[in-house]
Amino acid sequence: MNSTELAKKFFDFEKKNKLFDLQTQDGIYWWDIVRYHIYLELMTQIIRENQQAPINNQYKKINKIIILLMKDFLYLVQSLFKNNNYFFFLYPRNMDKKGFAVDYISNDTFKLLHKDSFIVDVLKTNLMQEKVYTDTLLLFIRKLFVWRKKKYNIGIEGIDELFNKEFGVRLDFENKINIHISTFKADILYYRSIFSLFKPKIVFLTANGQEKGMLYVCQQKEIKAFELQHGQISDFHPYYSYPKDLNLSRVKTLPYGFLSFSSYWHKINYPVKVKLNIGSSNYNLSMNRTGNNVLIVTHNIYMENLLPLIKELALNIKDKKIILKLHPEQRNEVEDIKVGLEEFNNIEIVCNEKSIIYVFQECSSMITIQSTTVYEALQSGIKVFLYKKQDYDSHIDLFNSKNLYLVENAQQILDGIDRSFIEEKMVFFEKFDGRKFLNFIHGLT
Numbered sequence: 001m002n003s004t005e006l007a008k009k010f011f012d013f014e015k016k017n018k019l020f021d022l023q024t025q026d027g028i029y030w031w032d033i034v035r036y037h038i039y040l041e042l043m044t045q046i047i048r049e050n051q052q053a054p055i056n057n058q059y060k061k062i063n064k065i066i067i068l069l070m071k072d073f074l075y076l077v078q079s080l081f082k083n084n085n086y087f088f089f090l091y092p093r094n095m096d097k098k099g100f101a102v103d104y105i106s107n108d109t110f111k112l113l114h115k116d117s118f119i120v121d122v123l124k125t126n127l128m129q130e131k132v133y134t135d136t137l138l139l140f141i142r143k144l145f146v147w148r149k150k151k152y153n154i155g156i157e158g159i160d161e162l163f164n165k166e167f168g169v170r171l172d173f174e175n176k177i178n179i180h181i182s183t184f185k186a187d188i189l190y191y192r193s194i195f196s197l198f199k200p201k202i203v204f205l206t207a208n209g210q211e212k213g214m215l216y217v218c219q220q221k222e223i224k225a226f227e228l229q230h231g232q233i234s235d236f237h238p239y240y241s242y243p244k245d246l247n248l249s250r251v252k253t254l255p256y257g258f259l260s261f262s263s264y265w266h267k268i269n270y271p272v273k274v275k276l277n278i279g280s281s282n283y284n285l286s287m288n289r290t291g292n293n294v295l296i297v298t299h300n301i302y303m304e305n306l307l308p309l310i311k312e313l314a315l316n317i318k319d320k321k322i323i324l325k326l327h328p329e330q331r332n333e334v335e336d337i338k339v340g341l342e343e344f345n346n347i348e349i350v351c352n353e354k355s356i357i358y359v360f361q362e363c364s365s366m367i368t369i370q371s372t373t374v375y376e377a378l379q380s381g382i383k384v385f386l387y388k389k390q391d392y393d394s395h396i397d398l399f400n401s402k403n404l405y406l407v408e409n410a411q412q413i414l415d416g417i418d419r420s421f422i423e424e425k426m427v428f429f430e431k432f433d434g435r436k437f438l439n440f441i442h443g444l445t
Helices: 005-014 029-047 061-078 107-116 136-147 159-167 171-196 212-220 263-267 299-317 328-340 356-360 373-379 394-400 410-416 434-444
Strands: 086-090 116-119 202-205 224-228 257-260 275-279 293-297 322-325 347-350 363-368 381-389 404-407
Touching: 005 029, 005 107, 005 159, 005 394, 029 159, 029 171, 029 212, 029 373, 086 136, 086 356, 107 116, 107 293, 107 434, 116 356, 136 171, 171 212, 171 410, 202 212, 212 224, 263 410, 293 299, 299 322, 299 328, 299 363, 299 381, 299 410, 322 356, 356 373, 363 373, 373 381, 373 394, 381 394, 381 410, 404 410
Parallel strands: 086 116, 086 202, 202 224, 224 257, 257 275, 293 322, 293 363, 322 347, 363 381, 381 404
Antiparallel strands: none
């Protein structure tokens, strides 16, 4: 089974079992709260060969927690004396030239509205240039709710057996569902308090699957929540893709609107009220490339499959440099990866110290399994070799591109590495339109 087949099977499964109709005993329609997490469990077991991202234990350092709690308290007090019309939930995964953590996805919108904004550093980096809040207290509230090990009446019997019969996977799904509902309840308690105190008019966020409680409170308090697109979405991405023939009006855990890179992404059945293309200045459509190097884009869940390919290519590519661009989540693995590849002098390893846009300027070819950078590369005039492993087929919408090659081994890449890029009109990203964005936001307030 490939990833597109799994997604179709998953959508049929949730429709057949009427999962969107199920409620907890207190009337919460819970399936939308857990569906993305459950799908990722299935994806990990069936498609990604049980490879999972390492757990980040940074919050176990008690001294860091105390510092963050103290800073959060000070930020709350200071925010009582300013306008907080907008809440920005930022994911500062990159570093700017001054060494500050920055969220390039939200940066354009944030810079236009930051004076009247309450700013949350979701990643708790403590490295942003601006004064920020980190929601550190929420970690404890979530742990408390999960620690109770409450079992909810979810309105369906034998759900573990249903999943096993359909997907052949034995996991304690019922327990995982109870944990996610508990976390959802904790978030509701927390964000009701925060939003009642500061009364935002609009919330901006990027999605990682953890926002359902906050979105629920936004709908309750009639706060408009807008998701800023941060990566690839497709018909086979269950965070964004919903069955087209279901009434989802009872689902209260979706954002009000979706702010996209371009209208290309609006074809997905993401049942929000507003879809608006605002673009992003992170994408320079008139980029001048100066290099002919080979870019390999990785993620920790793909490294096991990519490492043998990287080594074979490094042995056979002599006239070009290989630039290995690690995902920002791999920043704790950089030194280990460097040690593992130290015998190859023609490999340069880059993590979050250099944006992918600048790396593109040095390259004419890119290799990956699955990444938003596939779209960025094609629009930037870089041919792409898609390695047929794991969930590569999530890019099925690009399979007809003249510059995308499906490959099964290093030799197929070596045979095509010097092919010229064939011009074709492909627009996945547009430049950020600040005036369009501000006119839209001011029209709402």
